[in-house]
Amino acid sequence: MTKLAIMGAMEEEIEPLLAHFENVNIVEFANNKYYEVNYNGLDIVIAYSKIGKVFASLTAATMIEKFACDTLLFSGVAGGINPELKIGDLIIADKLCQHDLDITAFGHPNGYVPGGKVFVETTKSLRDVAIKVANENNLKVIEGTIATGDQFVHSTERKDFIQTTFKADALEMEGASVAVVCDALNVPFFILRAISDSADMDAGFDFDEFLKSSAKNSADYLIKIVKEL
Numbered sequence: 001m002t003k004l005a006i007m008g009a010m011e012e013e014i015e016p017l018l019a020h021f022e023n024v025n026i027v028e029f030a031n032n033k034y035y036e037v038n039y040n041g042l043d044i045v046i047a048y049s050k051i052g053k054v055f056a057s058l059t060a061a062t063m064i065e066k067f068a069c070d071t072l073l074f075s076g077v078a079g080g081i082n083p084e085l086k087i088g089d090l091i092i093a094d095k096l097c098q099h100d101l102d103i104t105a106f107g108h109p110n111g112y113v114p115g116g117k118v119f120v121e122t123t124k125s126l127r128d129v130a131i132k133v134a135n136e137n138n139l140k141v142i143e144g145t146i147a148t149g150d151q152f153v154h155s156t157e158r159k160d161f162i163q164t165t166f167k168a169d170a171l172e173m174e175g176a177s178v179a180v181v182c183d184a185l186n187v188p189f190f191i192l193r194a195i196s197d198s199a200d201m202d203a204g205f206d207f208d209e210f211l212k213s214s215a216k217n218s219a220d221y222l223i224k225i226v227k228e229l
């Protein structure tokens, strides 16, 4: 029987998800709250990690190791890099990388450390369900590369580095951590983001203005996918 983890990084990213559920049981653990619900016979645990790769790794590992979730879905917002991605648009990660992981001083490529890999691929069967749901609901969604780093990107210089180095389509601060944890623990996972800004000098303003609506775009699509699982 599947037990689903649904994760975000910010409260604003999971609030539109929690709105769909009743009879929520709250479990406090490791300075965080985990919301347990049952939805259409599916046991689900929902949490927001707090911002950044370390918190996201802790929450993903906790949902798998302590709550015994066997599938993990992430919903949230991202900065757009691919010019095709407008604010509010949806992107499904086919692979993720860490743009701020850098031991190039030792001749390694950006995003690589020994024993790791630059890109971690998401689970194709989950992406296939998502694409089917998008087609059935006439939703425009792209599949692409998402770059993760512990910084809010708000300059074309950093954005261009990430695009040039990783050919990334979008960027955020948690996805690649979730990917490394799920890949290591052999748990199918899916990363969905809606664009809130363009990671340029206007990113801070756009983010504040579009966080809520973009988080809802992502959450509404994710709920449709959950119904197909």
Ligand SMILES: Nc1ncnc2c(CN3C[C@H](CSc4cnccn4)[C@@H](O)C3)c[nH]c12
Residues within 6 Å of the ligand: 009, 010, 050, 051, 052, 077, 078, 079, 151, 152, 153, 154, 171, 172, 173, 174, 196, 197, 198, 199, 200, 203, 207
């Ligand atoms: N341009 C960008 N760069 C890096 N990441 C992002 C994201 C995705 N999320 C949103 C949030 C920004 S930091 C934060 C801190 N305090 C308040 C709000 N956001 C962090 O969880 C990563 C959207 N746009 C991004």
